[in-house]
Amino acid sequence: MINDNIAIQVKNVTKVYKLFKKDSERLKYKMFHSKKVKFTEKRALDNVSFDIHKGEAVALLGKNGAGKSTLLKMITGVAYPTFGTVRVNGNVSALLELTTGFDPEITGRENIYLKGGILGIDDAKIKELEPEIVEFAELGDYIDQPVKKYSSGMKARLGFAVNINLKPDVLIVDEALSVGDKVFRMKCKDKIASMIEKGVTFLFVTHSQSEAILFCKRGIVMRNGHMVFDGPIKEAAKYYQNMTTGKPAIISKEVTSYE
Amino acid sequence: MSKQVVENYARVIYLYYTMNNKVVDITDYPDYIAEEIDLGFSVPFIKKMKRDGYLAYDEAFVVTEKGKKLLEESDEAIYFFTLNSPYIKVEEFYETEGTFDERAIKLFTKKLEEFRTKKKYVEVESMHIELAKLDKENALYHYLANLCYAISGIKEYSFIRKFRNKKITRKELVEKYKDCVYVNPQVILGIEEHKDEFTDDMVDLVYDTEKLGYTLCSRERFLELVREIMAGEYNNASWQEVITDIFMKRMKFKVPSEKKIEKEDLGEKEKEESQIIGEDETQDTVSDAKQEEIAENESKKQA
Numbered sequence: 001m002i003n004d005n006i007a008i009q010v011k012n013v014t015k016v017y018k019l020f021k022k023d024s025e026r027l028k029y030k031m032f033h034s035k036k037v038k039f040t041e042k043r044a045l046d047n048v049s050f051d052i053h054k055g056e057a058v059a060l061l062g063k064n065g066a067g068k069s070t071l072l073k074m075i076t077g078v079a080y081p082t083f084g085t086v087r088v089n090g091n092v093s094a095l096l097e098l099t100t101g102f103d104p105e106i107t108g109r110e111n112i113y114l115k116g117g118i119l120g121i122d123d124a125k126i127k128e129l130e131p132e133i134v135e136f137a138e139l140g141d142y143i144d145q146p147v148k149k150y151s152s153g154m155k156a157r158l159g160f161a162v163n164i165n166l167k168p169d170v171l172i173v174d175e176a177l178s179v180g181d182k183v184f185r186m187k188c189k190d191k192i193a194s195m196i197e198k199g200v201t202f203l204f205v206t207h208s209q210s211e212a213i214l215f216c217k218r219g220i221v222m223r224n225g226h227m228v229f230d231g232p233i234k235e236a237a238k239y240y241q242n243m244t245t246g247k248p249a250i251i252s253k254e255v256t257s258y259e
Numbered sequence: 260m261s262k263q264v265v266e267n268y269a270r271v272i273y274l275y276y277t278m279n280n281k282v283v284d285i286t287d288y289p290d291y292i293a294e295e296i297d298l299g300f301s302v303p304f305i306k307k308m309k310r311d312g313y314l315a316y317d318e319a320f321v322v323t324e325k326g327k328k329l330l331e332e333s334d335e336a337i338y339f340f341t342l343n344s345p346y347i348k349v350e351e352f353y354e355t356e357g358t359f360d361e362r363a364i365k366l367f368t369k370k371l372e373e374f375r376t377k378k379k380y381v382e383v384e385s386m387h388i389e390l391a392k393l394d395k396e397n398a399l400y401h402y403l404a405n406l407c408y409a410i411s412g413i414k415e416y417s418f419i420r421k422f423r424n425k426k427i428t429r430k431e432l433v434e435k436y437k438d439c440v441y442v443n444p445q446v447i448l449g450i451e452e453h454k455d456e457f458t459d460d461m462v463d464l465v466y467d468t469e470k471l472g473y474t475l476c477s478r479e480r481f482l483e484l485v486r487e488i489m490a491g492e493y494n495n496a497s498w499q500e501v502i503t504d505i506f507m508k509r510m511k512f513k514v515p516s517e518k519k520i521e522k523e524d525l526g527e528k529e530k531e532e533s534q535i536i537g538e539d540e541t542q543d544t545v546s547d548a549k550q551e552e553i554a555e556n557e558s559k560k561q562a
Contacts, residue, residue, distance in 0.1 A: 012346075049388075089280055090280060120287060230448075
């Protein structure tokens, strides 16, 4: 039962958050584990298991609060499960919270090295990738201006350009395809499509069923921390549509696979 | 288990990871490996592996010939690592006899019994899925067993006790049961894949073996559910409504809307089966009112 072909393995993952009425109660609990402190438990994820194989493009669908972002945090290593394991093979690049992680006092170009370093890429490698990243970001002369002068859109474009050009094995995108103008968005989509074609494992969190169908072949639907559907993307989109509206899904005839 | 055996296992999985991933910096090794073996801080261990000649460094960590030889001799460790179950310890796996799959089946079966006894139903469901993947001959049974727990409402039974002990309100209890049906997509797929093996008497086999102390789904209804799944027509929302309505009626709460009930009303057989058996420490008996109702129905039948 040895399978070297798995890029992401989520096994029996449960994440429980303790919700306190006041911060002081949270502090009391953390410091003294006082039994007098009352809290409610919120199961953000409940016994979720799935495998994503190398080269697969998978959409993660679900309403707000379904557990998608919690799952992403586990996969990117930002948070840990209360129970169960998450294993990722390969280096991960995640397009989430694109406007954060910059040092506002240094230039966009310098921030490329900062972000790359945070993601574990050495300076020599970043230097190789720098022209591609700068060109992709389309910031013009602003690339050499301090980031504090950037708009949120410009930061997002820079963040996107850095993460997407780092040649990851696993690319995770969390609702980040609405960055920039229509031309930039098209460019991002083209870039993602070409990465998928080259065999990058792709995990896409989105509310947009058409975008999910455009890039992905498989869809996982989450509800209240549970996985409720896992199968071909069009069926997943229909399932999600039914779940949210109670009406049968109408998938536009124009939406086909990106291929 | 000896420290040496655990260290050897740790060594193997670090080497296995290095063979399958590019590791440029020592901190690139993921935390889950160290957690897998309760290693804590893994850097000294990896440095020792380098000193001992299992790993070398050339722009990235590489497995040496000595390391490759160790990997070739360590199928057992690699199998266990890729099994990746949080319920079984490596020591237990090493101490069990048989082929790798046989060992895994024995251990999951043992855990299944333990979890059933301890009434840990989430874990019972998980064990059935693990066994379905390993024990191909009995895969369908395990998927059906998982399903019978998933549709039963037994996982939420503790809230009924809380309600009776006035620790939660009726509204809070009803909210739990309005959202209690979650069937794992793997189970749906598994039942569809094995549908040619299904016979109606498997329902009795599952119910008689699993012996759920509480279920909102009668055997007849379960059969209906399985047939829907095999026909590719399973609808979670629809079954959630059915189970919620059964729950409301059993608790004698007002059913939200008659028009939502697409399935037939509780039949006589289901009324008998719907007696709450309860858990050992709170043995629920059929209420006096319920007994009168059943007696009345019986006399009507006889008339």
